[in-house]
Amino acid sequence: MAAGDEKTDITALLYSNRSAAAYALGKYLAAATDASLSISLRPTWAKGHFRRGEALLALGRVREAHAGYRKAAALEPHDIHVRVSCERARILAQNESMGLRVVQMLAGRDFALKPRGLHPIRAGIFRFAQGMQNFIYLIADEESRKCVVVDACWDVDGILAVIEREKLLLAAAAVTHSHFDHTGGMPPPPFASLRIRVSGVAELKRRMPHLPLLVHPLDIPDIIESNPQLQPRHFTPTPNGFSFRLGDRTDLHFMHTPGHTPGSQCVLVNGCRLFSGDTLFPGSCGRVDLKGGSLPDMLESLRTRLCAVPDNTIVYPGHEYGGEWTSIGREKKRGFLRPDAHPGCSRHNSVDVARAANSANATVAV
Known part of the structure; x- marks a missing residue:
């Protein structure tokens, strides 16, 4: 290698590393600039294109980020991390093109953070x-800025802070099913004896009395049982096929998918984004051995309703069990939507698979 080439390689690497450092410090514009300098010196290195993609994505320049990731993936087609980032940027670019915004919040990362001061009960709930x-x-609908929160629980203050930060207007709260980790309220035994209350939809309704609570009728009684301050009149029932619009371009279609609970439901947005709650996860489905669970109902929901959803539909699950997202097509190939995933399996085996996939703590109704 000529001395000039070696010097160029070192300089390109330094710019790439400085871009990564700037990104880690939240200096995304500087990170994008350094990544571009790295690319100008070594355009055939995937690393510079990847660094530029992640910086542009953080800046909200989704389509440019996707282009950067695509270039990196073309140069390093076997790099799983690059491919996953490219696919994520593609999904975000599609959302942007239809005027849709999806904000995915994870407990401990985006809300339910360590509280300030001495709040031992709240700190324990957040843990x-x-x-x-x-x-x-x-x-959220980008044009109207109206949004629906799905499964608001644990930290209403933190959730509302994200809504304010994103400059959105809360139009409704949707609940995929009645378990307390998706609705708040009193936890199930043995934790009920502690007399604690988890912040959730009842707190939202107290603060915003006119906010619609979109819940399937079959799960309303269980939510009231754990949130006695709520009454039937506080809910907007969402039978199968119910629709809720956000602006002119964003339509929420409610699909009844029992199995995890009698009133479990998925929310299909614009026919191509499915918020699956605890019905479907990447590579698995929700537990059926808890109160109200039903293996036959779960199999019917998976085989009939979810298999009828288009393959290119992106699935956003209710827990980080196996990943942040998947697709209907992927689950038909490798997950619980495979044609051969269920026939002939015993109830015992099906329950064991669901429990292993979905239980962070087997004593808790998730």
Whole structure:
């Protein structure tokens, strides 16, 4: 290698590393600039394109980020990390093109953070929330700025702070099913004896009395049982096929998918984004051995309703069990939507698989 080439390689590497450092410090514009300098010196190195993609994504320049990731993936087609980042940017670019914004919040990362001061009960609840790995979502229409929060639980203050930070207007709260880690309220035994209350939809309703609570009718009684301050009149029932619009371009379609609970439901947005709650996870499905669970109902929901959803639909699950997202097509190939995934399996085996996939703590109704 000529001395000039070696010097260029070192300089390109230094710019790439400085880009990574700037990104880690939250200096995304500087990170993008350094990544571009690295690319100008060595355009055939995937690393510079990847660094530029991650910086642009943090800056909200989604389509440019996707282009950078695509270039990196073309140069390093076997790098799984690059491919996953490229696919994530592609999904975000598609969302942007349809005027949709999806904010995925994880307990302990985006909300339910360590409280300031001496709040031992709240700190304990937040630690438990982090162990449960719940995802909470904001489904927003970019034009109207209206949003629906899905499965608001654990930390209403933290969730509302994210909504304010994103400059969104809360239009409704949707609940995928009645378990307390998705609704708040009194936890199940043996924790009920502690007399604690988990912040959730009842707190939202107290602060915003006119906020619609979108819940399937079959799960309303269980939510009231753990949140006695709520009454039937506080809910907007969402039978199968119910629709809720956000602006002119964003439509939420509610699909009844029993099995995990009698009133479990998924929310299909614009026909191509599915918020699956605890019905479907990457590579697995929800537990059926808890109160109200039903293996036959779960199999029917998976085989009939979810298999009818288009293959290119992106699935956002209710917990980080196996990943942040998947797709209907992927689950038909490798997950619980495979045609051969269930026939002939015993109830015992099916329950064991669901429990192993979905239980962060086997004593808790998740």
